[in-house]
Amino acid sequence: MTPxxxxxxPTKRQLTVPTVADLAAQGxxxxxxxxxxxxxxxxxxxxxxxxxxxxxxxxxxxxxxxLGLEESCTGDPAKRxxxxxxxQMQAMQNITTMNGYGIKKIVTACPHCFNTIKNExxxxxxxxxxxxxxxxxxxxxxxxxxxxxxxxxxxGRRITFHDSCYLGRANNIYEAPRDVLAALDADLVEMxxxxxxxxxxxxxxxxxxxxSEPGTKEINxxxxxxxxxxxxxxxxxxxxxxxxxxxxxxxxxxxxxGAIIAVSCPFCxxxxxxxxxxxxxxxxxxxxxxxxxxASAEGINR
Amino acid sequence: xxxxxxxxxxxxxxxxxxxxxxxxxxxxILVGRDRDASGHAAERFTKTLLVAFGQQKMFKRLTPAFLHxxxxxxxxxxxxxVIEIIIDGLFGTHRFLRFLGPxxxxxxxxxxxxxxxxxxxxxxxxxxxxxxxxxxxxxGPELRMWPxxxxxxxxxxxxxxxxxLFFMNSADIRLHQMEGKELPGAFPVSHFLxxxxxxxxxxxxxxxxxxxxxxxxxxxxxxxxxLPSSKHFHIIxxxxxxxxxxxxxxxxFSNVESITHEVKAMMDPxxxxxxxxxxxxxxxxxxxxxxxxxxxxxxxxxxxxSYSCTECGRCTSVCPANLTGKLLSPRKxxxxxxxxxxxxxxxxxxxxxxxxxxxxxxxPVTDLMSATLLRGKVTPEELWACTTCNACVESCPVNIxxxxxxxxxxxxxxxxESAAPNxxxxxxxxxENNGAxxxxxxxxxxxxxxxxxxxxxxxx
Numbered sequence: 001m002t003p004x005x006x007x008x009x010p011t012k013r014q015l016t017v018p019t020v021a022d023l024a025a026q027g028x029x030x031x032x033x034x035x036x037x038x039x040x041x042x043x044x045x046x047x048x049x050x051x052x053x054x055x056x057x058x059x060x061x062x063x064x065x066x067l068g069l070e071e072s073c074t075g076d077p078a079k080r081x082x083x084x085x086x087x088q089m090q091a092m093q094n095i096t097t098m099n100g101y102g103i104k105k106i107v108t109a110c111p112h113c114f115n116t117i118k119n120e121x122x123x124x125x126x127x128x129x130x131x132x133x134x135x136x137x138x139x140x141x142x143x144x145x146x147x148x149x150x151x152x153x154x155x156g157r158r159i160t161f162h163d164s165c166y167l168g169r170a171n172n173i174y175e176a177p178r179d180v181l182a183a184l185d186a187d188l189v190e191m192x193x194x195x196x197x198x199x200x201x202x203x204x205x206x207x208x209x210x211x212s213e214p215g216t217k218e219i220n221x222x223x224x225x226x227x228x229x230x231x232x233x234x235x236x237x238x239x240x241x242x243x244x245x246x247x248x249x250x251x252x253x254x255x256x257x258g259a260i261i262a263v264s265c266p267f268c269x270x271x272x273x274x275x276x277x278x279x280x281x282x283x284x285x286x287x288x289x290x291x292x293x294x295a296s297a298e299g300i301n302r
Numbered sequence: 303x304x305x306x307x308x309x310x311x312x313x314x315x316x317x318x319x320x321x322x323x324x325x326x327x328x329x330x331i332l333v334g335r336d337r338d339a340s341g342h343a344a345e346r347f348t349k350t351l352l353v354a355f356g357q358q359k360m361f362k363r364l365t366p367a368f369l370h371x372x373x374x375x376x377x378x379x380x381x382x383x384v385i386e387i388i389i390d391g392l393f394g395t396h397r398f399l400r401f402l403g404p405x406x407x408x409x410x411x412x413x414x415x416x417x418x419x420x421x422x423x424x425x426x427x428x429x430x431x432x433x434x435x436x437x438x439x440x441x442g443p444e445l446r447m448w449p450x451x452x453x454x455x456x457x458x459x460x461x462x463x464x465x466x467l468f469f470m471n472s473a474d475i476r477l478h479q480m481e482g483k484e485l486p487g488a489f490p491v492s493h494f495l496x497x498x499x500x501x502x503x504x505x506x507x508x509x510x511x512x513x514x515x516x517x518x519x520x521x522x523x524x525x526x527x528x529l530p531s532s533k534h535f536h537i538i539x540x541x542x543x544x545x546x547x548x549x550x551x552x553x554x555f556s557n558v559e560s561i562t563h564e565v566k567a568m569m570d571p572x573x574x575x576x577x578x579x580x581x582x583x584x585x586x587x588x589x590x591x592x593x594x595x596x597x598x599x600x601x602x603x604x605x606x607x608s609y610s611c612t613e614c615g616r617c618t619s620v621c622p623a624n625l626t627g628k629l630l631s632p633r634k635x636x637x638x639x640x641x642x643x644x645x646x647x648x649x650x651x652x653x654x655x656x657x658x659x660x661x662x663x664x665x666p667v668t669d670l671m672s673a674t675l676l677r678g679k680v681t682p683e684e685l686w687a688c689t690t691c692n693a694c695v696e697s698c699p700v701n702i703x704x705x706x707x708x709x710x711x712x713x714x715x716x717x718x719e720s721a722a723p724n725x726x727x728x729x730x731x732x733x734e735n736n737g738a739x740x741x742x743x744x745x746x747x748x749x750x751x752x753x754x755x756x757x758x759x760x761x762x
Contacts, residue, residue: 011758017751038738040750047750055756068748072737080690081726082593082712084558086733088565096569119554124562151757165691170553196696197362200622205690209729209739213687216627223622302757 012302015058019068020101030065033103035117037110038073039266045273046109046266052295053109053133059300060145064107070097076112079120081206088124091116095126109133109291111166111265112204118171132167134177134264137294141183151299154184157258159293160191160230162223162272163198164265177264180290184297186260191230199223203267224261224275231259231285256284264290309391309519316523323530326648327609333647334602335590339546346545349701354544359699363616366430369423373460376416376423377537380467383413387519397474400486410487414471417464418491424460431457439615444634448654449533449613456534463521470514472496477507531652536612540700543610546603547701552692555709556601558592593713596674597643600710607702608640617694617704623687630687632694632704638679639707645673676711685711686723 023030034057040050057064075090094117098106106128108114118130140146161181167173174195181188193199202212202219212218233254261276263269273287295301352358357374360367389398400406431440431453440453471492476499478485499507529535566573579587594600617632618624624631641655658679673679685708694704715721722730729739737744 012755013758015751015754015756017748017754019748036747036750038740038742041747042738042740042742050750051754054751054754058756066748066751069744071747072744073733073739075733077729077739078733079555080709081722081729082709082714082716083722083730084561084592084713085565085717086730088558088561089568090733090737092565092569115551115553119551120557123557165689165693166553169692169696171551197620197693199620199625200689200691200693202622202626202689205688206726206729207689210686210723210725212626213623213628213630213683215623215687219622219626219689222626300756302755 015054017054017068018065019070020065020103021068021070023065024101029102029104031063032105032107033098034064034066035106035108035110035113036066036071037108037113037266039270040109041071043266043270046269046289049109049266049269049289049291052289052301053291055295055300056137056140056146056291056298059295059298060140067097072097074113074116076116077206077209079116080204087120091121091124091126095121095124098126098128103128105129105131107131107133107136109264109266109289111164111170112267115166115170132171132173132176132264134167134180134290135173137180137290138176141180141294146294146298148183148294148297149299151301152296154186154260154293154297157184157186157260158189158231158254159184159186159260159262160189160227161194161262161264162191162201162227162268163194164263164268165198165200165204167264168198169196177262177290180294181262184293189230191226193226199226201265201268201271203271208267208270218275220271220275221278224272224279227261227272228256228276228279228281228285231261232256256281259285260293261285261287262290262293263287306392306394312520312523313388313391316526319527320530323527323650326650327530327535330643330647331602331605331609333598333643334600334605335598337601337603339603342549345549349547349549350541350545353699353701354541357699359697359701362697366614369426372416372419372423373427376420379409379416380413382409383467384519384522387515391519397486406486407488410471411490413467414489414491417467421461421464424457424464428454428457439619442615442618442631442634443658444631444637444656445613445615447656448652449637449656452532452534453613455528456532459521459525459528463518463525466514466518466521468492468495470511470518472499473507473511473514476501477504477511480504480507527651531650533611533613536610536700539606539610540612543606544701546606548603548703552695556706558713560589561592591714592717593715594707594710595676595714595718597639597646599714600639600675600707604703604707604710605639605643607704607707608636608643610700611636611640611702612700613637614699616697616699617702620693620697622689622691622693628684628687629681630684632708635680635684635704635707636702639675642675642679676714680711682715682721685715688712 018030020030020033034054036050039046041047072094073090074094075087078090079087106117108117108130109132111132114130114132117126117128121128137146141148159181161177163174167177178188191198199222200219201223231254261272263272269287269289276282276285276287292301357367357371360370386397386399390396399409402409430437468491471489472495475485475489475492475496479496480501481504499510529538563575567575578589581587591599597605611633613633615633617636618634621630621632637656644650644653645655688705688708690705690709692705695702732739732741736742738747
């Protein structure tokens with residue numbers, strides 16, 4: 001936590017991420033555990049989100065720590081795939097670790113970890129206050145701890161938010177990520193299938209680790225097409241969108257240049273990024289997590 | 303004197319047959335595993351009021367919601383007239399409720415307007431279902447043969463019942479006119495229709511009125527006994543189904559307690575696993591399998607789900623797998639569950655279970671009794687296509703949960719048959735060996751924190 005001066009760039013300082021074990025050695029328990037998750041720890045793209053969120057935690061002076069090497073998969077993919085035995089093994093191992101350290105409160109940037117720890121760990125003896133980073137960021141902004149200024153400006157940029165199933169329908173969190181994005185003063189546009197009607201990115205239920213079954217299309221392509229049409233103002237072309245009855249929209253022309261698909265889940269991140277590449281729009285449209293957008297706007301994401 | 307006796311016998315036979323059929327359905331539902339869905343009465347009451355009585359979730363799609371509301375309100379209000387018909391039939395009275403005076407007029411007028419609106423709504427429903435090409439959610443391998451016919455039969459019966467009501471009222475009005483009397487009550491539609499009736503004798507009109515009266519009530523009683531064979535049973539089970547639906551967040555999947563005991567015993571050798579349940583004769587109850595292979599492995603609520611389904615297909619129409627051409631259709635899984643429980647246990651009067659062929663990639667079924675729900679009706683390919691996104695659960699107007707059945711069958715595939723797709727087995731062993739679903743070294747878990755810099759902010 002102690003800022004150290006970096007010789008390469010004097011305007012930067014190196015951060016040391018505290019581990020729960022280190023704090024325990026000093027007889028301390030962090031107020032909040034940052035549950036990084038497997039994607040946050042290993043997936044190169046989502047590691048950038050983890051780093052952005054750690055910068056925010058450090059920036060606002062949160063008393064936090066990570067489990068580091070003591071963290072293990074929550075068991076979510078195993079449970080969704082039907083392997084209840086493996087799930088419970090993982091869950092109990094993690095619960096033993098966290099209860100041993102006296103963890104009370106957890107924040108995580110992964111909706112799958114969030115859902116599993118919050119809803120499925122209590123039956124196995126793990127009772128914690130669990131919050132998703134979208135809610136946490138919303139609180140920081142509301143409390144004025146993050147000013148969302150001094151960094152990159154998102155003013156007027158077109159952003160559409162893709163709901164994560166495990167945040168949205170699974171846990172009824174729809175407004176927190178939107179409130180966070182609203183702080184960017186950007187041009188927020190909603191996809192037709194949003195909030196409770198949101199379309200899955202295609203990765204949930206352990207699909208992330210397998211080929212999809214034979215079909216006519218990949219789910220992430222279906223979703224990316226909707227996101228791109230929404231961002232370019234061509235959503236009228238989606239008036240007969242399958243699976244939802246909506247009002248006709250007024251067509252408008254928008255350049256995709258600089259547009260953003262905002263996500264709040266590591267698997268949505270992968271699926272939407274792949275979709276944008278498939279549509280050859282990666283030069284125009286970027287996929288960002290909420291934490292990256294806020295850290296960039298705050299000017300600390302370097 | 304003969305008419306009331308005949309009527310009493312008809313009534314007795316109709317309600318007796320209905321009770322017998324309901325008893326069979328109840329037995330079918332109770333085939334399922336125990337699931338404690340008691341308690342939280344206040345919360346359940348509010349939910350039932352909003353979702354079942356208030357049709358809250360129907361209003362996600364306005365056109366069908368409005369059409370359905372007409373038929374729903376019509377059904378409830380016209381039932382008041384059925385009470386009158388039953389009283390008249392049993393006691394030989396005519397329009398017994400007439401003593402209500404202006405209230406009776408208002409009631410009859412409301413009935414007539416609603417009945418006319420029901421005819422329009424039913425026509426719209428028929429069009430939505432049968433025009434070419436039909437709405438996407440009225441297609442699919444599960445919606446052929448009996449389910450397709452059933453949906454139209456319901457509409458035809460509703461038309462017949464409404465027409466009988468109008469004919470009965472019109473004949474009565476005409477009869478009273480010929481006798482120089484005023485029929486009590488107000489009949490905005492039949493009053494107009496009465497003028498179209500031929501000016502025949504009083505006797506002929508009496509026969510016409512009586513015939514329409516008998517057709518109307520007999521039709522209603524036949525319809526009542528048609529319900530248990532039909533998707534239309536939802537008009538009854540929607541209410542208990544919503545009452546007993548899950549109150550926990552949709553993302554929370556059920557915990558398998560028998561596995562919890564095993565895992566606890568593995569981690570702590572001193573943990574005492576509860577003794578297995580015993581039969582009355584002292585022998586141990588045969589252990590239940592992990593997950594579900596057949597209907598009796600599903601919780602009873604899942605079986606009630608299958609009887610509450612009106613096959614509207616909202617679940618399938620929002621399923622990301624189905625939207626992208628995969629085999630999975632949540633509605634099919636619910637319909638298969640009902641077909642299977644009726645095939646194996648009690649079947650209704652009209653029973654024509656779906657048999658799938660090429661279209662649903664099914665092996666030909668030779669032996670119906672051994673064709674369990676899993677594999678016999680639902681293929682692993684359907685189950686593995688699910689993203690567990692809860693869109694089907696969210697969309698169901700009567701809180702049916704197809705996802706729960708999907709997960710129960712996945713559990714059977716994985717835990718009893720080790721029949722997961724190979725890539726998922728790789729994921730499982732990665733979690734076991736590395737604590738992560740990918741093949742990364744656990745010692746690299748904190749690498750993201752290396753060389754982590756933040757820009758210095760002047761304002762801090």
